Amino acid sequence: MREAKDEFDLPFEILEPVEWRGPAVFNSPHSGSVYPHAFLTTTRLDIATLRRSEDSFVDELIGGVVELGYPMMRAHFPRCYVDVNREPYELDPRMFDGRLPSFANTRSMRVAGGLGTVARVVGESQEIYGQRIPVEDAIRRIEGLYKPYHRALRRLFTRQHRDFGAAVLIDCHSMPSTAGAKDERPRADIVLGDRYGTSCATLVTDVIEETLRGLGYSVLRNKPYAGGFITEHYGDPAAGLHAAQIEINRALYMDERRYERSASFQNVADDLEFLAEEVGAIPVQELRPYRAAAE
Secondary structure (H helix, E strand, O other): OEEEOOOOOOOEEEEOOOOOOOOEEEEEOOOOOEEEHHHHHHEOOOHHHHHHHOOOOHHHHOOOHHHHOOOEEEEOOOOOOOOOOOOOOEOOHHHEEOOOOOOOEOOOHHHHOOOOOOOOEEOOOEEOEOOOEEHHHHHHHHHHHHHHHHHHHHHHHHHHHHHHOOEEEEEEEEEOOOOEOOEOOOOOOEEEEOOOOOOOOHHHHHHHHHHHHHOOOOEEEOOOOOOOHHHHHHOEHHHOEEEEEEEEEHHHOEEOOOOEEOOOHHHHHHHHHHHHHHHHOOOHHHOOOHHHHHO
8 A cells, every 4th residue: 555645646557468469458446555645634544444445456466467468457546536437427415515517426326335436435334534525526536537547448448359359358356255244154256247248248257257167266146246337338249349347355365454465365366367368268259249240
């Protein structure tokens, strides 16, 4: 975790391979851990609590895919500051001083749960702010971080589609090992989200699941995570654009209390490199637009 005293020098980055080998793109939108100083002066929570919303180290877990020939994008700003896996203006009017834009979505389930584009809570519904924040602050985060992130991700995704005739976005996240203090049952190792079969060809999800199961992981599909805004809005299988979300159980690779990598970190990273190779080996003709396959 780092503290940004001023604005972000590098709010996000794309790591490009020397040789682009296939249509896969890997994305880590929630592993950012650079906390703006101004933000820290407004929150009522300490850093350890704020970090509960991070997908800690996920960008490092998937970093090896770049040398294999697949680009990777990652955010450096934290999810609790602005969440790029939401609609651009999914905002809770109770949080802000000032009037929200008329087009803001104030009634989504995510807003109701405190997890809009600018989150109200982290962890087990712990309020981030002790008082309302200026609505201009939220708009500045969206215009200055959220929108540039998506412009860059869309350009990268479009480039893969142009160069290979299809593109596969693997949106990578992590999940707590349990659902919370009220439910201590362990979760699956991996949860795959494909918006119930609508965001990517079934073949993509099948390859991911079979590969992970073959490596010894327990895998579920779409429950409790079916994929967020990115999976839903970037996936268009009929156009040759495929998006799948991967949620990795944090107990597999880190100490959740200390925010430290565990001894098994490298094993998980190696397995994700193997997964990237398997996704990259999917015949591109099986991923191209349906209309092209029918001609």
